[in-house]
Amino acid sequence: MSLTTSRNRLTELLKSLAKESSSCLKLTYKTSENWLPARNARIVVLDSSFNPPTRAHLQLIYESLKLKPSFDACLLLIATNNADKTLSGASLEQRLEMMQILATHLQEHSSNPGASNVAVGVVNKGIFSEKVAALKATFASNDSRFYFVTGFDTVIRIFDSKYYKTPVVEALSPIFDTGGIVCANRTGFDPELVKEFYESEAVRHFSEHTHQIELNEEIAGLSSTKARNVIETKASRTELEKIVIPEIAEYLIQEQLYIK
DSSP states (O other), X not given: OOHHHHHHHHHHHHHHHHTOOSXXXXXXXXXXXXXXOSTTOEEEEEEOOOSSOOHHHHHHHHXXXXXXXXXXXXXXXXXXXXXXXXXXXXXXXXXXXXXXXXXXXXXXXXXXXXXXXXXXXXEXXXXXXXXXXXXXXXXXXXXXXXXXXXXXXXHHHHTOGGGOSSOHHHHHHHHHTTEEEEEEOOTTOOHHHHHHHHTSHHHHHTGGGEEEEOOOHHHHTOOHHHHHHHHHTXXXXXXXXXXXXXXXXXXXXXXXXXXX
């Protein structure tokens, strides 16, 4: 399938998704038809804007897959509507194509069984609870459990009461009933602030379903913003590949993304 044909297919899928009024998720790519190998599957969900995907995104998955009990599959997820960010830079179609590149890389370069079963999905809602509702509806027959892996900055937003019409614990209970959160450290946060957050009443209420992973300082400092800045300043491809994998670097160059 040519890139043009593939992109046209994604455009039509996104148009169809935009017509849905309730929470809805569609898969755009699977590394295999049977990417969910069993009922009651434990799924790592990496929910991000992927603008572009970086080595930090990969490492978030690698570290999450080390947790026990083990995970059966991975889902790379993006929302058409982000609660905090407007769409700029790469189009949704381009981001989904880069997510597919990342999914293929995971399958080919990791020996962990969970990385052998990877899918790419897009959801039409930006609020965390609405994304979970879409996941539950899509995989209702599988009784899967979803573990969102994210950075500390995103976890703060998940527990922020301004996003919910009911008290945080009440709003988040349906989410943690069907999975949990895997939180990675991010640079730039006061250790005391982090400690205070994890000791807060709402977070302690869900402590059994909240897991922490550590990224080394170099990886934790990588970001999509840094990748875009490298391109905007016309730095070398070598510098770009310190932030993104070679396959993504090649895609960014071919698509001439983030060039001003």
